[in-house]
Structures are given as structure tokens and as C-alpha cells.
Amino acid sequence: MLRIDPRDAVPIWKQIEEGLRRLVGAGSLRPGRPVPSVRDLARELRVNPMTVSKAYQRLADGGVFVVRRGEGTFVAEGPPQLTRAERAKTMREAASRYVSLAATLGVSKDEAAREVAAAWDGTRRGRGEE
Amino acid sequence: MSGGEADVVSVEGLAVRYGPRTVLEGVSFQVPRGSVFALLGRNGTGKSSLVRCALGLQKPARGGVRLFGEDAWVSRKRAMGRVGVVPEQPDAPPEMTAGELLAFCAPFYPTWNGTAARDRLERYAVPRGVPFGRLSKGQKGAVMLALALAASPELLVLDDPTLGLDAVARRALYDELIGELADRGTTALVTTHDLDGIEPIADRVAVLHAAQLVVNETLDGLKGRFRRIRCGPSPAPFSWEPFESITAVEKDWGREAVVGNFTEERRAAFMARAGSDNVEVVALSLEEIFLSLAGTAGGLS
Numbered sequence: 001m002l003r004i005d006p007r008d009a010v011p012i013w014k015q016i017e018e019g020l021r022r023l024v025g026a027g028s029l030r031p032g033r034p035v036p037s038v039r040d041l042a043r044e045l046r047v048n049p050m051t052v053s054k055a056y057q058r059l060a061d062g063g064v065f066v067v068r069r070g071e072g073t074f075v076a077e078g079p080p081q082l083t084r085a086e087r088a089k090t091m092r093e094a095a096s097r098y099v100s101l102a103a104t105l106g107v108s109k110d111e112a113a114r115e116v117a118a119a120w121d122g123t124r125r126g127r128g129e130e
Numbered sequence: 131m132s133g134g135e136a137d138v139v140s141v142e143g144l145a146v147r148y149g150p151r152t153v154l155e156g157v158s159f160q161v162p163r164g165s166v167f168a169l170l171g172r173n174g175t176g177k178s179s180l181v182r183c184a185l186g187l188q189k190p191a192r193g194g195v196r197l198f199g200e201d202a203w204v205s206r207k208r209a210m211g212r213v214g215v216v217p218e219q220p221d222a223p224p225e226m227t228a229g230e231l232l233a234f235c236a237p238f239y240p241t242w243n244g245t246a247a248r249d250r251l252e253r254y255a256v257p258r259g260v261p262f263g264r265l266s267k268g269q270k271g272a273v274m275l276a277l278a279l280a281a282s283p284e285l286l287v288l289d290d291p292t293l294g295l296d297a298v299a300r301r302a303l304y305d306e307l308i309g310e311l312a313d314r315g316t317t318a319l320v321t322t323h324d325l326d327g328i329e330p331i332a333d334r335v336a337v338l339h340a341a342q343l344v345v346n347e348t349l350d351g352l353k354g355r356f357r358r359i360r361c362g363p364s365p366a367p368f369s370w371e372p373f374e375s376i377t378a379v380e381k382d383w384g385r386e387a388v389v390g391n392f393t394e395e396r397r398a399a400f401m402a403r404a405g406s407d408n409v410e411v412v413a414l415s416l417e418e419i420f421l422s423l424a425g426t427a428g429g430l431s
Contacts, residue, residue, distance in 0.1 A: 004330075006330040006415070007413070008413060009353060012330060038312060039308075039313065042312055043305055043312075047330040048308070048330065049312035050333060051330075051333070106407060
């Protein structure tokens with residue numbers, strides 16, 4: 001489900017954040033359902049609990065998770081409530097990272113666009129929205 | 131939990147000498163509350179001397195260590211009630227059983243949690259009735275860890291805790307450490323040679339080399355600035371600029387360097403000169419970073 005690579009250049013908290021975002025996006029973590037406790041996920045991934053906390057905090061700030069005091073952390077019921085500008089900024093940054101990677105691999109613009117379309121379809125299929 | 135000091139341990143201009151030999155010189159760093167601080171260095175670089183100074187067991191030649199804001203050498207007695215230690219060599223009276231050791235230590239600590247300690251021994255499968263001296267290396271380590279955690283310490287000092295442990299015992303130790311961090315937010319100072327094991331847990335890293343501190347920063351920061359860069363054949367004169375190379379070698383296919391000042395801007399500048407399809411940039415594990423820093427002196431010393 002959630003895999004991290006401590007040797008990767010991407011910080012672990014970011015790998016966790018992006019991995020959980022992916023699981024929510026693909027519907028593996030369903031809206032309204034509780035997410036694992038920081039302690040459990042830290043032990044499962046064998047990482048510092050503060051690292052998991054940081055990822056959870058960012059997901060809560062981003063509206064992907066909601067924290068209910070005394071109850072725990074849950075997947076938000078709807079898509080995160082972001083302003084149009086925040087959403088555009090997030091998408092632009094992610095796209096820029098992806099394009100940099102594609103460019104350093106020598107991938108063409110068309111090929112990169114095809115991969116985006118394929119990933120989009122794969123994610124939708126996972127959610128049963130085909 | 132008493133004391134709100136931001137830094138649980140503060141090493142200030144520490145120098146340690148054994149006769150004419152200088153083991154540490156001018157070493158300074160802080161262990162912030164709640165952090166997991168990995169102190170790395172080859173054998174003989176003074177890690178254990180530093181730990182002894184931090185625990186008030188050794189008087190520095192110069193400088194000192196503050197524990198919870200107080201000098202460790204002067205205020206050892208007061209500070210040690212708040213510190214749990216797993217020493218490099220498990221050390222306890224060989225004729226006492228694990229249960230007897232727990233009962234013996236309990237009265238010294240107001241924060242002692244005997245139930246948790248007995249649960250841990252059970253979890254580690256340490257036999258109750260066997261004297262300490264007859265336990266295996268892993269079991270002795272497990273007893274030391276149970277004793278250290280039983281006092282609900284604010285600071286946990288682990289001096290090469292995985293030394294001599296098999297894979298199962300090592301995993302159990304990290305599980306225990308992660309649980310402790312999650313439950314109590316304990317600060318940890320860890321010396322270790324198990325870089326792969328500590329990499330996902332540490333948040334700050336310091337490296338001792340030739341009696342001095344050559345690295346002291348967050349693990350994310352350290353990993354962000356180190357890269358291995360490979361560059362195919364390129365016209366002379368060649369330069370790694372704007373990178374600063376820690377180690378650089380010539381290969382049949384070109385050249386390779388480990389650089390310690392990587393940024394995306396520098397990557398772009400270097401690629402513009404060297405040709406982007408001629409350059410490969412690879413992230414490094416903590417172990418690879420350590421090897422490039424501490425391995426430059428080379429050899430089995």
C-alpha cells in the first residue's frame with residue numbers, strides 16, 4: 001500500500017504525504033474513514049513518528065485529512081477546500097516537478113502527456129469512476 | 131515532565147584528551163527537545179568519550195556539556211534521574227536476574243514504571259530466572275533497554291545500541307524506540323554504525339572526524355545537499371563548478387564526484403555547461419554520505 005524509500009532524495013515526510021494523497025486519490029483510503037494512528041504507521045514504516053506527524057499535519061492543512069479532537073484523524077468527506085489560486089499553484093508546482101524529471105530522462109512532451117493521461121485513467125478506474 | 135529547555139543536551143567547546151592524544155577538540159552542538167540525534171563517526175573518533183562527558187562520567191579537558199541546562203559534570207546526580215542510558219557494553223551485576231535488576235533500580239526513580247518494564251521483558255522474551263551474566267548479548271541489551279525506558283526518561287542515550295545484535299533483535303530495538311518516541315516524545319541521542327537502520331528515524335545528524343565535528347544539521351538538509359554526479363567524456367579543461375566535490379574520481383567512461391553543495395540551480399548551471407544528456411545525478415543514502423565524508427582518510431585504522 002504505502003511504500004517509502006529512506007534512501008530517496010525526497011524527504012520521508014514528503015514521500016508519506018504524497019503516498020497518502022495517492023491512496024486517497026485512488027480511493028484506497030475512503031472519505032470519512034479513519035486513517036492509521038501516527039504511532040501505528042510509524043512502526044509499520046519504521047520511521048520517526050514526528051515524520052508521520054508532519055505528513056499528517058500537511059494533509060490536514062491541505063484539507064485531505066480532518067482531525068477530530070479526541071477521535072483521531074479521518075479522510076475528508078469531500079475534495080479539499082482550496083481557493084482557486086491555491087489549487088492552481090499546487091498543480092503548477094507538481095507539473096513543473098514532473099516535467100523536470102521527464103526532461104532529464106529525455107522523454108518527449110507527447111510521451112510525458114500520454115503518461116499523465118494513463119495515470120489519470122488508472123486512478124479513476126481504482127475509484128470505480130470509469 | 132519538568133523543564134522546558136529547548137535544548138536537552140548542549141555540547142559547548144568540548145575537548146577531551148588522553149595524555150598527549152586529542153580525541154575531541156572544540157566540539158559544539160545542541161540536541162533539541164524531541165529530536166532523534168544521530169552521532170556518527172568511525173571507531174576511535176571520540177563518540178564514546180563524548181557520551182561519557184554528556185553523562186557526567188568524564189571531566190572534559192576543556193568546554194563542557196549541559197544536560198537540561200546544567201553542567202553534566204557538576205550536576206550529574208540531579209540530571210541522571212531524567213536520563214535513560216543503554217551503554218555500549220551491557221553492564222549489570224552478573225548474578226542478578228532481570229527481575230531482580232528491575233526491583234533494585236525502581237526506588238531510585240520517582241518516574242519508574244514497573245509494569246511497562248515487565249511487559250517489555252516479556253515482549254523481548256528475556257527469561258526471568260536467568261542471571262544477567264548468562265544471558266545472550268541480545269538479551270543483555272534488551273534488559274538494559276528495559277531498565278533505561280522504565281524510568282520514563284526525558285532523554286534516552288543509546289551508545290551503539292545495535293552492536294552485536296542479530297537482525298531480529300535490531301528490528302525489535304528500533305520498534306521499541308519508535309514506540310517510545312510516539313508515546314512520550316522522548317529526546318534521543320544515538321551513536322551508531324548501523325546507518326541504514328537509523329536513517330529513517332534520525333532527524334538530526336552529526337559526524338565526528340579527526341577529533342572535530344564535520345557535519346551537524348538536519349538529515350533532510352544533509353540529504354538535500356549531497357549528490358553523486360556522473361559526467362561522460364567532456365572537453366578539457368573540465369571543472370565541477372559550481373559544485374564543490376568531496377571526492378572526485380576518473381573512470382573509463384568519464385568522471386564521478388560526490389558533491390556537498392547540490393541545489394537545483396547549480397544542477398541547471400552545471401548541465402548547461404556539461405550537456406544535460408551527458409550528466410547523471412543520483413541521491414545518496416546516509417551511509418554513502420558518511421562514507422564520502424569519513425572514508426576519505428581511508429584504510430582500516
